[in-house]
Amino acid sequence: xxxxxxxxxxxxxxxxxxxxxxxxxxxxxxxxxxxxxxxxxxxxxxxxxxxxxxxxxxxxxxxxxxxxxxxxxxxxxxxxxxxxxxxxxxxxxxxxxxxxxxxxxxxxxxxxxxxxxxxxxxxxxxxxxxxxxxxxxxxxxxxxxxxxxxxxxxxxxxxxxxxxxxxxxxxxxxxxxxxxxxxxxxxxxxxxxxxxxxxxxxxxxxxxxxxxx
Amino acid sequence: xxxxxxxxxxxxxxxxxxxxxxxxxxxxxxxxxxxxxxxxxxxxxxxxxxxxxxxxxxxxxxxxxxxxxxxxxxxxxxxxxxxxxxxxxxxxxxxxxxxxxxxxxxxxxxxxxxxxxxxxxxxxxxxxxxxxxxxxxxxxxxxxxxxxxxxxxxxxxxxxxxxxxxxxxxxxxxxxxxxxxxxxxxxxxxxxxxxxxxxxxxxxxxxxxxxxxxxxxxxxxxxxxxxxxxxxxxxxxxxxxxxxxxxxxxxxxxxxxxxxxxxxxxxxxxxxxxxxxxxxxxxxxxxxxxxxxxxxxxxxxxxxxxxxxxxxxxxxxxx
Numbered sequence: 001x002x003x004x005x006x007x008x009x010x011x012x013x014x015x016x017x018x019x020x021x022x023x024x025x026x027x028x029x030x031x032x033x034x035x036x037x038x039x040x041x042x043x044x045x046x047x048x049x050x051x052x053x054x055x056x057x058x059x060x061x062x063x064x065x066x067x068x069x070x071x072x073x074x075x076x077x078x079x080x081x082x083x084x085x086x087x088x089x090x091x092x093x094x095x096x097x098x099x100x101x102x103x104x105x106x107x108x109x110x111x112x113x114x115x116x117x118x119x120x121x122x123x124x125x126x127x128x129x130x131x132x133x134x135x136x137x138x139x140x141x142x143x144x145x146x147x148x149x150x151x152x153x154x155x156x157x158x159x160x161x162x163x164x165x166x167x168x169x170x171x172x173x174x175x176x177x178x179x180x181x182x183x184x185x186x187x188x189x190x191x192x193x194x195x196x197x198x199x200x201x202x203x204x205x206x207x208x209x210x211x212x213x
Numbered sequence: 214x215x216x217x218x219x220x221x222x223x224x225x226x227x228x229x230x231x232x233x234x235x236x237x238x239x240x241x242x243x244x245x246x247x248x249x250x251x252x253x254x255x256x257x258x259x260x261x262x263x264x265x266x267x268x269x270x271x272x273x274x275x276x277x278x279x280x281x282x283x284x285x286x287x288x289x290x291x292x293x294x295x296x297x298x299x300x301x302x303x304x305x306x307x308x309x310x311x312x313x314x315x316x317x318x319x320x321x322x323x324x325x326x327x328x329x330x331x332x333x334x335x336x337x338x339x340x341x342x343x344x345x346x347x348x349x350x351x352x353x354x355x356x357x358x359x360x361x362x363x364x365x366x367x368x369x370x371x372x373x374x375x376x377x378x379x380x381x382x383x384x385x386x387x388x389x390x391x392x393x394x395x396x397x398x399x400x401x402x403x404x405x406x407x408x409x410x411x412x413x414x415x416x417x418x419x420x421x422x423x424x425x426x427x428x429x430x431x432x433x434x435x436x437x438x439x440x441x442x443x444x445x446x447x448x449x450x451x452x453x454x455x456x457x458x459x460x461x462x463x464x465x466x467x468x469x470x471x472x473x474x475x476x477x478x479x480x481x482x483x484x485x486x487x488x489x490x491x492x493x494x495x496x497x498x499x500x501x502x503x504x505x506x507x508x509x510x511x512x513x514x515x516x517x518x519x520x521x522x523x524x525x526x527x528x529x530x531x532x
Contacts, residue, residue, distance in 0.1 A: 007235040010387045014394055017353070021398040023406045045410035045417075087334035087352035092402045094346050097409035098423030105428075122428045132268040137509030138343040139270060142283070144429040145342035154284040154341060161273070161283035185426040187419075188442035 013088075016079040020090035022072055025065040033150050034058065037101040037184070103147030103180035103202065105134075107162060109173045116177070119166070129166070147180050147203070156205055163207025179204040237386075237470060243525035244365030244384035248319070250392060251326070251363035253517035254354055255317025257510045258329060262310045262336070274343035275302050275336060289338045297339055308332050316358070319368020323359055330355035346399075347511040353395050354514065361388035366525075384525060392521040393466055397459045399515075404456035412453050418446040420453075430506040448501075455494055461487050462522055469524075492519050 033039065040054070047054040083089050107120040107129065119129040122143070133139050146155040159178035166176055181199040190197070265271040276282030280298045291297040291305075309332030315325035333355055337348040362384030364370035374382060407413070411420035422445045425435040438445060468482040496516065503512045520528070 003235050003239045006385075006387065007231075007238045010238050010391070011234070013391055017391075017395060017398055021402045023402055042409055042411075049410060049416065086356050087330065087338075088356050089349055089352065090398065090402070091349060092346055092399050093406055094403045095420070095424050096403075096406045096412075098411050098420045099427050099429075100423055102427045102429065123431070123434060133270045133273055135507065136265065136268065136270050137345060137507050137511075138265070138274050138340060140429050140507055141345055142274065142340075142343045147429075151342065157278055157285060158283040161278055164278075185423050186436070188422060188439040188445075191436045191439035 012082075016082055017088065017090060019076050019079050020083050020088075021092060022075075023093070024072055024091065025069050026091075026093075027150075029062070029065060029069065030150055031062065033148060036148065037182075038097070038099050041100050042097055099185075101182055101184050103182045104199075105143050105147075105178075105180055107166075107176060107178050109166060109170070109176045111172045111174050114172075117173075147182075149203075152203065155203060159205035160207050163209075167209045174209045176207040177204060178207070240386045241383040242386055242389075243529045244362050244371075244382065245367070245525045245528040246520050246523055247358070247361040247363035247384055247389050247392075247525070248366040248368065249520035249528075250354065250517045251319060251322065251358055251361070252317050252367065253513050253520075254351070254358065255313045255315075255325075255329065257513040257517075258333060258351060258355075259310050259313035259317065261510045262306050262313070262332075266306050266310070271302065271306050271336075272299065275306075275339040284341050286339050286341050290335050291339070302336070302339065305332060305336050309336055316355075319364040319370050322364025322368060322370050326355055326358035326361075326363075330359065345509055345511060346403075347509050347514050350395070350399065350514045351510065354392060354518070357388045357391050357395075360385070361392075386524070389521045389524070390466065392518055393462055396515070396518040396521070397462050400456045400459035404453065404459070407453055407456070412449065414450055414453065418449040421445045421449040425505060430508065432505060432507055435505065451494075452498060455491070455498070458491070461491055466522070488522050492522060495519065 027033070034043075043054045043058055047057045050057065104122045105120070106118060106122075106127075108116045108118045110116045118124070118127040120131070120134060121127040122134070134143070142154075142158070145151045146158060155178075159176070162178060163176040166173060180202050182202045183199040184197050186195060186197055262271075265274075272281045273283050275286070276297055276299065277286050277288075278284065282297075286297060288297045291301050294301050309329065312325055312328035312332050315321060316329045319325075330352065333348075333351050337344055337351070362382065365382035365384050371381065374380075407420070409420055410416040411418065411423065422438070422442060425431060425438060425445070464478075465482055465486070465488050468479045472479065472483050496519070499512045499516055502508055
């Protein structure tokens with residue numbers, strides 16, 4: 001009897017994991033995020049390849065994705081609680097598309113009557129405040145998310161949190177600016193030609209030292 | 214080796230496909246393959262949480278703003294003990310490190326696996342946007358390690374058994390098979406989602422080039438790769454095709470378990486071990502990622518599962 005139960009569990013787990021792993025459009029159904037230049041560039045590439053208009057392609061994809069997600073969710077109902085309780089959730093969206101317009105985080109601060117000081121910037125070895133934390137994959141993942149408009153509330157909260165830690169550590173600083181430089185990644189040919197694409201500053205936030213009571 | 218029929222409830226043989234499956238799942242083998250998985254996961258989880266503890270990163274990502282964190286989070290199970298605070302999450306991080314060390318050394322292995330799985334689940338479940346696919350992989354594999362009998366080899370548990378004069382404990386095969394299944398699901402379904410024009414064959418094959426240029430993940434400026442752009446194009450297409458081909462690992466396992474049956478394809482799979490070139494490419498790919506990008510514990514978690522693609526008998530013979 002025990003062998004049959006083990007076999008039954010084996011099949012159940014294998015099927016539950018397979019069903020859970022079926023790709024979900026998930027966050028991709030948020031059309032607000034589709035306005036990002038990276039997403040629009042992707043649609044433009046496919047529209048050109050398929051010989052259609054980008055807008056029509058986007059509408060068609062959205063309709064198919066909504067229908068597919070409804071079916072996927074219904075099919076997963078028997079397995080959802082099991083995957084939740086055993087912490088065996090699936091979902092393998094890894095580097096599904098290159099980010100052609102990535103963002104680069106910059107934090108700069110100043111005290112009264114002082115110039116701005118860049119205290120942290122991704123990839124800048126001269127600006128490494130809390131670099132040991134920013135270097136971890138988990139903080140990198142958060143920074144990546146905050147560079148998208150749907151996470152603007154978390155981004156505002158994060159900037160306030162940076163300010164709280166910074167002002168406690170550096171009494172001479174009173175103001176912090178958090179922002180992202182968005183730049184189209186250069187192609188290999190542009191790099192070889194020495195072309196430096198222009199950056200645009202996006203999602204600026206500000207944190208100020210709280211007034212003394 | 215064929216798959217024998219399983220004994221039924223009254224001692225009669227259960228035949229047919231279900232009987233064959235019951236018999237196959239009931240097989241046991243040396244615990245060496247799952248022991249490799251256990252050791253790597255234990256070390257990787259302990260090191261991962263230790264890094265977060267030593268740098269204070271856990272405070273930023275696993276505490277709410279009012280407790281020193283950066284963004285509002287869902288407290289999960291911590292809401293039962295007063296919410297996620299430094300006094301509740303901090304001990305959970307420490308507990309996970311201790312449990313993972315016990316798992317790595319194989320001390321009370323099934324309990325250590327359950328404790329590690331629990332610690333991993335409650336801590337990594339806290340972050341908002343502060344995680345990756347390795348959170349899922351860690352949860353899935355730690356759950357399977359509870360049942361895997363991985364303490365049967367290279368462990369304190371095995372050492373204590375030897376000291377008491379007990380025979381070497383073997384391990385059930387089915388948790389290892391589910392680990393292979395997990396690996397195949399991960400590679401296959403991530404490949405299905407790589408529908409960007411930069412990935413799919415016939416396009417510019419520039420996905421890898423642009424991924425390497427992304428500041429979020431890169432360890433250093435990667436513009437130096439520009440002269441080798443055609444190589445990144447080739448690797449883009451090879452990676453895409455290689456991930457789609459992950460199902461060969463399941464085919465290889467099945468054809469090896471049923472090698473006595475007829476069939477041209479089975480014979481070819483048993484004549485040439487497709488796992489070796491498939492996994493060798495994977496090792497190179499993951500090492501390349503590890504050298505150029507920060508992807509957390511994903512590399513050790515994934516490569517550990519490569520050991521599960523070989524049976525305990527095979528690994529024991531090769532030693």
